[in-house]
Amino acid sequence: MSESGKNNSHPGKGLNRRSFLKGMGTGIVGSATLSQGLLSAAPQGPTPSSKSQDITSATVTMTINGKRQSLEVEPRESLAHVLRERLQLTGTKIVCDRGExxxxxxxLNGRTVYSCMMLALEAEGARITTIEGLAVGEKLHPIQEAFVKHDALMCGYCxxxxxxxLKGLLDQNPNPNLQEIKRGLSGNICRCGTYPHIFNAALELAGGKGGK
Ligand code: FES
Ligand code: FES
Incomplete structure (x- = not known):
């Protein structure tokens, strides 16, 4: 979309892309380019709380682990920060905070994303699954059970x-081979070096045993 085009506006919401960007730090603007598609795909823009040009907060509505939630966020806040600090979903870890x-x-909407690399406002209307959404009560998800069985964690931060x-991979490809597993998990780093255990857990789940 062009910066000057009317298509940049969110009809009826009073927030256009130019005023939205003005409210953010330029560093975050740069890092958020990863999610431009998500921004344009959002069904509705967030609702600004300020009528001035400088937006200080806005309401964002997301469905997180099946529960619809609305909350006020600052334009500069990342999705990871909001999940952890506003919603106490601290299973989402922030380690590098720069997409590495x-x-x-x-x-998010069926795609794995780095939540430190997108603004919470960009998640308007999104369906999000965090780690807290995998287990059902005390019953671990099959992926979690496989990680325990194969001792696929040390410090557990990653x-x-x-x-x-892995869930994102198995949802797309229920029967990946080892190469596909390595490629599918290549965006994640384990400083403790548990990769062989993680791959063994993933291989056990291949063949449709990875649950939903
Ligand atoms: S904390 Fe987001 S990619 Fe490292
Ligand atoms: S288990 Fe420690 S970083 Fe992966």
Whole structure:
């Protein structure tokens, strides 16, 4: 979309792309280019709380782990920050905070994304699965059970991101081979070096045993 085009406006919401960007730090603007598609694909723009040009907060509505939630966020806040600090979904880890490690991986509208690399406002209307959404009560998800069985974690910091990345892979390809597993998890880093265990867990799940 062009900066000057009327298509940049969110009809009836009073927030256009230019005023939205003005409210953010330029560093975040640069890092958020990853998610331009998500921004344009959002069904509705967030609702600004300020009538001035400088937007200080806005309401964003997301469905997180099946629960629809609306909350006020600042334009500069990343999705990872909002998940952790506003919603206490601390299973989402922030390690590098710059799109390099995958610790903050969540599933958004069926795609795995680095939640540190997108603004919470960009998630308007999105369906999000965090690590807290995998288990059902005390019953672990098959991916979590496989990680435990294969001792696929040490410090555990990378584990939520790996498990969600693996879920994203298995949702797309229920029967990946080892090369496909390595490629599918290549956006995630484990500093403890548990890769062989993670790959063994993933291989066990191949063949449709990775659940939903
Ligand atoms: S914390 Fe987001 S990619 Fe590292
Ligand atoms: S288990 Fe420690 S970073 Fe992966």
């Amino acid at each position: 490690c995958g610790a903050c991986t969540v599933i 584990t939520p991101g790996f498990e969600l990345a």
